[in-house]
Amino acid sequence: MSQQPHPEPPRPAAPEPPKNNPKQVAIGCVIILALIAGVIGIAVAMMDSSNGGDGKPGDHAAAIICEDFVKQRLKSPSTADFPGVTDADYAKTTTLSDTKPWKYKVTGVVDSQNGFGAIVRSAYVCTVSTKDNDTWTLNDLDMTQR
Known part of the structure; x- marks a missing residue:
């Protein structure tokens, strides 16, 4: 079956x-x-x-722009080490003009290698201005090794 x-x-x-x-x-x-x-x-x-709603850049923007200008003056820009925002040595920014063109003075320090490869600390005072927060002008930059 x-x-x-x-x-x-x-x-x-x-x-x-x-x-x-x-x-x-x-x-x-x-x-x-x-x-x-x-x-x-x-x-x-x-x-x-x-930033007040008027397009005015903040203090932090001026500090970052100054770091770029400082790097351009260093012997070894790739070794530049700026203090962080929470460090006591972080750049201090003063507003010099509250109207266009806005103007800032930034005082800070940077560690970088000198021409001999040694790490040195330099102090800087940088004055910058901007009319539109896109194009910045370096008005003055003084750097001294500590």
Whole structure:
């Protein structure tokens, strides 16, 4: 007696994925875009409030620009080591002009290699100005080895 294979019962059809209602999709996209616009708006407002909202650069920007000008004067610019923001020796910035062109005086120190390869500390006083926070002008730079 030969056994006949039992026929397999038919498989149930896969459930249909839910159909997207175009109106619901449009509402979802509008909500997402509104959230993104809100986050961008808050970020811009925070940046403007940190510098008075008038486009005036902050003291930190002037300090970083002065670091670039100081590096250009060093024997070995790649070895320049400026104190971090939390260090006591971090650059001190004074605003010399609150109107355009904004002018800053930055006083700080940098460690770098001299011509003989020894690490030396130099003090600097840097005066910079800007009209648009994009283009900076070096007005004066005095450096002395300590």
